[in-house]
Amino acid sequence: MKAYIKSIVETNDNKLSRYFAFFIQALILISVITFSIETIPNLKPQTKSILRSVEWFSVIVFSLEYVLRIYVADSKPNFIFSFFGIIDFLAILPFYLSFGVDLRSLRALRFLRLFRILKLVRYNRAMNHFTTAIKSAKEEIFLFIFITLILIYFSAVGIYYFENQAQPEHFSSIFDSLWWAIITLTTVGYGDVYPITVGGKVFTFFILMIGLGIVAIPTGIISSALTKSVDKKEEN
Template identity: 35%
Template sequence: MVSIRTHKLKQQIYKVIEVTHHHDRLGKLFDAFMIVLISLNVLAFTFETVDSVSIPHKSYFNDFETISVMIFTLEYGFRVWTCTLNPRYHHPILGRCKFVLSPLSIVDFISILPYYLFLVFPNLVFVRELHLLRLARLFKIGRYSESMRTLGTVISSKREDLFSALFTVFTLLMISSSLMYYAEHAAQPDRYPNIPASMWWGIITLTSVGYGDVAPITAIGRLLGGIIAVLGLGLVALPTGIIASGFAEEVEKKRAHLRRICPHCGEDLDRRRQNRNE
């Protein structure tokens, strides 16, 4: 009897915290609560660097951090406990080991790690560096946000196109930095001392930022700079276009999934009904 009740409880918890689409109100409330909690954690992390806010309210920040870590720890524990209901992690030991080593589980663990390290080792030297690990909580939103899951799907499906685009941008960066080094080194040895240093100019030029701290002064350097700046407008926009098209494809897939399709002819039944009504 106890094992049956425990299994039912396990199934209920799994249904609430599982990352699949929720059709129950409790699951949606849990997702919304976690998104709000993570957002507040990011805000707290930001304002802790403002002395006029963090010093007089340090106890409130500490209490909020403790409560947040307890919630994140419970969530992490429940996920490890219930992950065996997923066929991918069905084995009680090996399945849980596989789940713990999955990317999102590693993010969950890293997000709570600093708190327990400070608890066990209160005199740690690299305190500020460890605090940066708390930003991992921002990546947890991917578990609860449909938009973030869609972005992850788009990047995964378009990874080869994105790699090609980024490689093209990197190739242009290498060529432009090398050419600018040989064009400007004699005139500005302090600004273009070597090719790696010239890459700073290449990056800010290709991204159309142009800080102006490093700029060509020779005729050939300015000619190259103008050409590279124009090329950068198109090449740097390539990854954005790929992701945008991927989003459009993913949205269309979801719409097609929601539409009723005839299993025999593949016709859209909703559109057929609409045409009949017209």
């Protein structure tokens, strides 16, 4: 029985397992849609009743799926504390926490229901390639993040010394300057904080050039890793 359930729940090489996967994917999408509909103000009581029924049904199915995956797992602790195990748990947690409690006081916890959409990753081959690519390029990504953090701090220090006296209300400290550094290096530039001194403007020009490069680097790293992942899959 355990092997039979495992062939349906975990593998995707038979008709029943494919039907199961499609059913779970459809239920995830329906659940996400109903979550969005719940935010519409002044819903009719009938609509709220339907949404509650859909939520009950979804949670029952997701809970049963979670229990079955624990049951068929070769190592139950490894599954429970794995990425997908945690996602499956967080997807049903808000519902059970809401028993006997005013949902308005647990409003933030309701957003945990959005973790259900991450359950789709399990059934998506393209996302599996992406996950593999991220894992293979994790050292390069961590190095990129480390260098980026250094550049953000360097930018905050630089603009602080250029603009502090001219704009003490915006650049009163290096910590306040970090906001400008982040939006400039990411090339977002909201325009709420900007340099007015000549030195600050020249410094900003160079930071913007560096920011353009920073945006392109992770794209190249992940694209290269994705290409390698797909090529290995085709070879196998």
